Every structure is written in structure tokens, then in C-alpha cells.
Amino acid sequence: MSTTPYIVWFRLDLRLTDNPALSAASKAGASVIPLFIWDPGEEGKWPPGAASRWWLHQSLASLQAELARRGTPLVIRSGPALETLRSLVHESGAGAVYWNRRYEPALIARDQKVKEALQQDGMQVQSFNGALLREPWEIRNKTGNPFQVFTPFWKTCLAGPDPLPPLPAPATLRPPSSPLSSTPLAQLGLEPRIHWTATMRQTWMPGEVGAAAELKRFLSTAFTSYGDSRDRPDANGTSRLSPFLHFGEISPRQVFAAMKNHAESAGLPASEWRSSQFHTELGWREFAHHLLFHFPHTPDSPLRPEFQRFPWRSNPEWLKIWQRGMTGYPLVDAGMRQLWATGWMHNRVRMVVASFLVKNLLIPWQDGAAWFWDTLLDADLASNTLGWQWSAGCGADAAPFFRIFNPVLQGEKFDPQGDYIRKWVPELSRMPARWIHRPWEAPREILGPCKVTMGSTYPEPLVTLFSSRERALDAYQKLKTSKGP
DNA sequence: TTTTGAGTTGTTCGA
DNA sequence: GTCGAACAACTCAAA
Numbered sequence: 001m002s003t004t005p006y007i008v009w010f011r012l013d014l015r016l017t018d019n020p021a022l023s024a025a026s027k028a029g030a031s032v033i034p035l036f037i038w039d040p041g042e043e044g045k046w047p048p049g050a051a052s053r054w055w056l057h058q059s060l061a062s063l064q065a066e067l068a069r070r071g072t073p074l075v076i077r078s079g080p081a082l083e084t085l086r087s088l089v090h091e092s093g094a095g096a097v098y099w100n101r102r103y104e105p106a107l108i109a110r111d112q113k114v115k116e117a118l119q120q121d122g123m124q125v126q127s128f129n130g131a132l133l134r135e136p137w138e139i140r141n142k143t144g145n146p147f148q149v150f151t152p153f154w155k156t157c158l159a160g161p162d163p164l165p166p167l168p169a170p171a172t173l174r175p176p177s178s179p180l181s182s183t184p185l186a187q188l189g190l191e192p193r194i195h196w197t198a199t200m201r202q203t204w205m206p207g208e209v210g211a212a213a214e215l216k217r218f219l220s221t222a223f224t225s226y227g228d229s230r231d232r233p234d235a236n237g238t239s240r241l242s243p244f245l246h247f248g249e250i251s252p253r254q255v256f257a258a259m260k261n262h263a264e265s266a267g268l269p270a271s272e273w274r275s276s277q278f279h280t281e282l283g284w285r286e287f288a289h290h291l292l293f294h295f296p297h298t299p300d301s302p303l304r305p306e307f308q309r310f311p312w313r314s315n316p317e318w319l320k321i322w323q324r325g326m327t328g329y330p331l332v333d334a335g336m337r338q339l340w341a342t343g344w345m346h347n348r349v350r351m352v353v354a355s356f357l358v359k360n361l362l363i364p365w366q367d368g369a370a371w372f373w374d375t376l377l378d379a380d381l382a383s384n385t386l387g388w389q390w391s392a393g394c395g396a397d398a399a400p401f402f403r404i405f406n407p408v409l410q411g412e413k414f415d416p417q418g419d420y421i422r423k424w425v426p427e428l429s430r431m432p433a434r435w436i437h438r439p440w441e442a443p444r445e446i447l448g449p450c451k452v453t454m455g456s457t458y459p460e461p462l463v464t465l466f467s468s469r470e471r472a473l474d475a476y477q478k479l480k481t482s483k484g485p
Numbered sequence: 486t487t488t489t490g491a492g493t494t495g496t497t498c499g500a
Numbered sequence: 501g502t503c504g505a506a507c508a509a510c511t512c513a514a515a
Contacts, residue, residue: 141512149511151492231494280493304510351494390493393508402507403495410495469496473507480508 004095005031005176007088009081010074013100013130013248014059015208016066018166020128021098026170033092033176034067036060037085038078038188044106046299046381049374051343052246054197055206057190059247062207064185072173075182082114089123092176097123100130100248103289104381105296133163133252133286136293146294148303148396153290154283158274166254199341204243204377211244215255219262227277233335233346234419239278242378243344245285252282288382291396299385300366302394310394311475312364319367321462322357325425328461330437331411332356334424341424343377348414354391355405360468362475365392393476401476404469411437427457 006029008022016022026032040047048056064074077084085097097118102111115125129135134157140146147153191197205213218239221229229237244250263273273279295303302308321327325336335349345353350372357368369388373379389395393403415421418436422429428436430450435442440454440461447453454460 143512147512149492152512155513277493284493348494355495397492397511399494400508405494406496476508 001030002028002095003030005029005033005092006096006098007033007035007085007092007094009085009097009099010034010036010063011099011102011248012246013251014063015211015249015251016063016070016169017208018130018251018254019100019169020130020167021100021126023167023170024126024128025096025098026173029096029174031174031176032072032170033075033088033094033180034063034072034173035075035077035085035088036063037081038076038183038190039080039084042081042106042110043104046104046106046373049376049379050192051200051375051377052379053190054192054200054343055204055243055247055377057185057188058204058206059249060185060190062209062249066208067173070173072175073179073182075180076185076188077183078188081110082117085114085118086121088180089118089121092180095124096126098126098128100128103131103136103293105292105299108293108296130251131248132289133157133256133282134160136290139290146290147287148291150284150287150397153287154280157283157286162260163253163256166251166257200343200377203342203344206243206247206249208249211241211250214240214244215250215258219258222259222278223263223266223268223273223276230277231348231414233349234415234417238347239281240344242380242383246378246380246383252285255282284386285383288380288386291386292382295396298389298395299369299381302392303389303396304394304398306479307392307394310479311362312358313362314367315361315363318361318462319357319363319371321459322353322361322363322368323371326459327356328440328459329356329407330418330421330425330428330439331407331415334421337424339372339375343375345376346420348410349420350387351391352405352407352410354388355403356407358388358392359401359404359472360463360465362468362472365389365394402473404472406465408437408465425458428452 006025008025013019067074075088077088088094111127118125139153139156141152218241225237229235241250241255245252259273259279291298323336325333325340327333331349332353335345335353339345354368357363358365365388369384372384386395390398393399393401411421416433418431418433421436428439431439431452432446435446439452439458452458
């Protein structure tokens with residue numbers, strides 16, 4: 001064992017269980033100094049948005065409490081990472097810095113610089129994989145290139161050995177001999193000044209404990225009703241693990257292992273649970289990171305270069321109407337309002353609102369991605385980029401451009417009773433299921449008693465589905481026929 | 486080496 | 501009402 005303390009630099013791995021950097025440091029160091037550094041400026045164009053900052057605050061509070069319980073207080077500092085690390089090394093006499101990797105392009109570059117500089121200082125520096133089942137550089141197709149199609153990518157991932165079982169939380173953490181100063185969490189200013197987080201507080205319990213509870217809740221349905229109910233925004237059928245996974249309050253290895261155990265104890269054959277729809281969702285998370293790593297320009301630019309020429313039409317007014325959930329299409333509006341109120345939106349509805357923005361309104365997908373980035377609690381650069389490029393048809397293995405969701409049909413199919421609409425668009429709550437997804441077509445004798453006046457209590461549709469669809473297909477046609485750089 | 490078939494999440498149209 | 505075809509283009513792997 002070393003005679004110096006080891007710094008564990010916490011980033012998007014805010015947990016004690018299955019934390020490779022923490023486990024390694026607690027074995028090797030004389031003591032462990034858990035550190036969190038707040039410097040959003042180092043995250044390039046993608047510092048955490050308002051919703052993410054709220055979650056981060058709660059999650060840090062939870063980590064702080066867990067570490068305090070073990071007698072090893074979390075050190076919180078703000079400022080440039082390298083400078084902060086160097087001064088903490090100076091104060092504490094630490095001999096090593098360990099962390100778990102991040103995959104955002106700006107942070108890969110930052111971490112590389114930090115690593116080299118600290119090594120030149122004579123520090124031992126080591127990074128670990130705490131966020132993915134497979135590292136992006138491990139997976140290649142037969143020609144040695146990164147995959148751009150999901151199915152062969154995931155098949156290749158699964159062909160390798162199973163991920164190692166999750167690490168237990170270190171049994172004991174030895175605190176440094178003298179206390180180190182720490183910035184009070186509140187001073188980071190992560191929580192919004194205006195108080196709009198009441199619903200989020202009721203909906204979520206950020207932190208490692210909350211993550212474990214959410215996983216436990218979900219497991220009982222993961223192999224039975226998930227396949228049927230995951231598409232139903234009117235039911236609580238999804239895993240809701242995305243924010244916990246993003247902040248690393250639970251690792252994909254833990255989820256993988258829990259699913260495996262649960263399936264085996266239920267006597268489910270491996271072939272069956274490995275092809276279960278939720279298991280595949282873990283694959284999409286991996287695929288998103290794979291793509292971001294190999295194609296680092298994709299948060300801003302389309303993966304398919306010809307889409308640079310696509311005739312998007314920026315429209316700040318329409319964008320605002322979409323953001324506020326006032327498009328006149330109930331499913332779109334319900335989704336956008338759910339997002340605003342809770343920091344989360346059902347996956348099926350995310351696809352519908354994205355399709356509506358980029359296809360029916362022809363607004364650049366980057367505008368939608370930016371809004372999701374600011375408002376989603378689970379905002380994740382890899383997943384957000386994949387999702388929007390998939391929706392816009394300009395990404396890897398993307399939806400064909402002509403696949404344009406019809407929000408009315410999607411509503412009638414996946415929210416047949418209209419319960420999701422009633423919850424998030426209360427001005428339509430009296431509408432019968434027959435008309436709730438198409439109120440502008442409802443006869444007067446229905447609207448009246450339901451206290452709905454189109455254009456007054458609820459907006460008229462912003463565009464007509466038919467003509468906006470034609471316009472999108474026409475724009476796409478032009479893209480195909482125009483040849484250019 | 487070349488060819489072939491399949492590929493997360495849909496809609497519309499016409500038979 | 502139901503059903504298949506059309507709606508693109510390209511990646512990837514298997515034949």
C-alpha cells in the first residue's frame with residue numbers, strides 16, 4: 001500500500017458501489033480523498049443545463065451524505081480541473097489521482113491534458129471504465145471501422161465475454177489525516193433561483209439509493225410487461241433509469257447483472273432475456289457513446305454530410321410555441337409540458353415531438369437538441385445526439401426521412417383513452433377519448449360542454465399535418481436531387 | 486470478390 | 501376494414 005493519499009475525482013460516477021476508480025484507490029492508497037470539481041466552462045459547448053444542474057445538486061448532496069457516513073467527507077471545489085487538482089495535491093500530499101472516464105469530446109481532450117500534466121508532476125494517474133459495458137475503441141467491424149448500424153454493433157458487443165460482475169462498495173474508506181477545505185454545495189449555484197422544481201422533487205429521488213430503488217421497482221416488470229407497456233405514455237412502464245445512468249448513480253454493469261440474476265432466478269433462458277427489449281436499450285446507450293467517440297462532430301453537425309444542405313427553416317416563434325407545448329397537437333403539447341414540469345418525457349413521446357419539430361415544422365434538429373439539453377434531467381450528450389439525428393434522418397442507422405410521425409395516430413394508438421393528454425393538457429381534460437387527440441375536428445356540441453374553445457382555451461393546430469408533411473417530403477426530395485459539397 | 490438481404494420505434498395509398 | 505407496396509440510401513455481414 002502507498003504511503004500517500006489517493007484522490008478519487010468523481011465526475012459522472014456519483015456512486016460508491018461498482019466504482020472502479022474508488023475501489024482501486026481505496027485498495028492502493030494510504031487514504032482516499034473523494035473530490036468533485038465544478039467547472040462547467042470545461043465542458044465545451046455543452047455545460048450541464050438547468051435541469052441537469054438541479055439533479056447534480058441533489059446527487060452531490062446524496063453522495064456527500066453517504067461519504068460522510070463513512071467518515072470520509074467529499075471535497076467540493078470549483079475552478080479549472082488541473083489547477084484544482086494541483087492545489088489539492090499540494091495541500092494533501094496525495095500521490096495519485098484516479099477517475100472514471102468520460103466520453104464527451106471536450107472532456108476527452110481536457111482529461112488527456114490533465115493526465116499528461118499530472119504525470120509530469122510525478123503523480124500516478126489512472127483512469128477506469130465506470131460508464132460502459134464495452135469501451136468504444138474495443139468494438140470494430142470487420143474492416144476495422146466503427147459500426148454505423150446498431151444491430152451488428154450490438155451483436156459484436158454481446159459476442160464478447162459478459163461484463164465483469166459489479167464491484168462492491170469499499171468496505172472501509174480511510175480518510176486523510178488532516179481535514180481539507182470544501183466549498184459548500186449551495187455555493188456552486190446549481191439549484192435554480194426561481195422555484196420551479198417542486199414537481200421534480202415529487203417525481204424523483206436522485207442519488208445512489210434512489211437509483212437502486214428505481215431498478216428494483218423496474219426489474220419486476222422488465223421481462224413481463226415492459227415489451228407491451230414501454231410505448232404507453234399513459235402507463236409507468238419504462239425503466240426511468242436514464243438520469244441515474246447518466247450521472248453514474250448506477251452503472252450499466254449493475255443493471256446488466258441485476259437483469260441477469262433476476263432472469264436466472266425466474267428460470268428465463270439466456271437467449272430470451274438477452275434479446276429482451278430493455279436489454280437492447282442498454283445496447284443503444286452503448287451505441288450512442290460509440291458514435292460520439294468515433295464521430296465527435298455529431299453534437300453539432302449531421303453524420304450524413306449531405307444533410308448540411310438540407311433546407312431547414314429556423315423559426316424562433318414556432319420553436320417557442322413547441323417549447324411551451326402550444327402547438328395545437330395534444331400529444332406534442334402533453335409531452336413538451338411533461339418535460340417542462342418533470343424534467344423528463346416518455347420515450348415514445350420524445351420521438352413524436354422530435355419528428356414534429358424537424359419534419360412538420362422543418363426547424364433544425366440542433367434547436368430541438370439544445371432545448372432537450374437544457375430541460376431534460378437525463379440530458380446526455382451521446383444519447384441526445386443520437387436521438388435527434390435519428391429523428392431528423394441524418395444520423396447513423398437513422399429513421400428514413402419519410403418516416404414522419406402523425407401525432408394524432410400516435411396518440412390514438414399509444415394513449416387510447418387520452419389519459420396522458422388529460423394529465424398534461426388539463427384544458428382538454430373533459431374531452432372524450434374519441435376527440436381528445438383531434439379537438440379541432442370535434443363538433444361544437446362536444447366542445448361546448450367540455451369547456452373547450454379552439455383558438456382560445458386551446459390553440460388551433462400550428463400547421464396542418466397533410467401540407468407540412470408534403471413540405472417535408474419535398475424538402476427531402478430537393479436534398480436528393482441537388483448535388484453539392 | 487461480388488451479390489444479396491436485412492436493418493428500433495411509420496404513414497399513406499390503392500387494391 | 502385489411503393488406504401489401506411504396507416511400508431512400510447505405511452499411512454490414514453472410515452467402
